[in-house]
Amino acid sequence: MTVKIKDGQVKDVQLRIYEPPRFFEAFLRGRDFREAPDITSRICGICPIAYLMGACHAMESALGVKVEGPLRDLRRLIYCGEWIESHALHVYLLHAPDFLGYESAIHMSKDHADLVAQGLKLKKVGNDILALIGGREIHPVNLRVGGFYKVPSRRDLAPLAENLKWAVEAAEATVRFTGTLPFPDFQRTYEYVSLRHPTEYPIEEGRLASSQGLDIAIPEYERNFEEEHVQHSNALHSKLKERGSYFVGPSARYNLNFDRLTPRCREEAKKAGIGATCNNPFQSIVIRAVETLYACEEALRIIGQYEMPDSPSVPIEPKAGTGFGCTEAPRGICYHRYRIDEKGTIADAKIVPPTSQNQKVIEEDLRSFVTRHIELPDDKLRWQCEQAIRNYDPCISCATHFLTLTVERD
């Protein structure tokens, strides 16, 4: 990250992501449409379901196929598992140490072993859902276009339910714990973008909505959003065509869908000090805890009413077309679009991960944050900027000191 300061004013903030460019969109061309879920899930080890589901939805959309009923419920259940494990990891091992003044989770665990143990156990509950329904935790193998290769019985899901009863209580305790953390006084006005569903807190279905009035079907995504390659970063910057930066992820979902949370979640959020809206990105840790509670409750609800489907998947036949999929990865909306020919061969692909959609808003946050703390020595400034980036839980924030900060003062 480079910060240019002149005459005591921040002139520029540039975040350079040195992650090597991924060529997934290119090497998907020529592959069979059925391979897209398993190939794209390799984009992310912590949120493979987001890619599996986005690819499945997009291909089903191209083929005119709907996956409903218990198969759809199973998809939502495994996605709950992903939210639980990803959020628990971030809250306890990546973000909480910042607020408690520890360099890392390892340092924090010396004084707060029970806390870290709770986080690890919560994470395992999420992982167990992925392993049971998806076949394994990392890059699950049981999901396919049209549904699954094999579906569990009610009896198979029973052990998960037992773990989830504990997890609901642990998640509630997590919300209360995060509500006690000391947060910097930092608020900005954002344009939040997330899915919006008629009745559910959005995970895998809905229209695209924003806090500035956007309300579009998923196929309209590329008419409203675009990516640009900025010179200083390997990652593409996303923006709303008409307005610029936007904010995806738990904070966006929460601000746009508070009314869709369960009564228990809404109540615990209020007790933890956040209302129906929250514009302090540092309090995203509370929101992640609330979403973890939601995911645990929702997973229990789905298991409670689950009936094993007659078939693990719906029939699919290739045909030419273009399909669109967009689901809520733990970090925000993850968009897929594919064009396939009459044999089902992928001719073209576009994938927009959530973290790259937040690049612009992260830079803007950093600019605003650095402006307010311009007098800090560079090492303290770097540490606080790392914390500010961790609000977004991007897939670069795990190293204790991942940020190289260069401050050019004139």
Place this chain on the structure above:
Amino acid sequence: MENDGDGADLLESWNRAKPVILIDAVKSGAEAGTLHRIEAHLSPLPNPAFLSSSHLLGVAEAVELARSMNRLPPVLLVYGIEGKNFEFGGGLSPEVNRSVDSVTDRLVREIREIPGEENGGAPASGFIRADADSR
């Protein structure tokens, strides 16, 4: 048991285990196929040698987390095999393949020498030691 690579799961997995033998790939700069044997219940793992990912706890981090939480098993033997090629695709290099065969034999002998629970899991004096550069 096989672990998917998420170190955080190790602490849950070896929750009730007494002796644990952990096998992983290593990148320390040593010659490909080199076998490293570390008694991790006694000393820390060299962190940069054990690869980690952007969002998962690596083996070394997981072991140190367990140590600070007093959740290490009484005996934790870590076998690291020095890798040659960490690019995507492909299989094991011949050097690593030979080391895998060698460590398998060694492990079978070592497992047979691990004392039972009645001895509290303490290493026996006849433990086979692998030199750092042996294969």
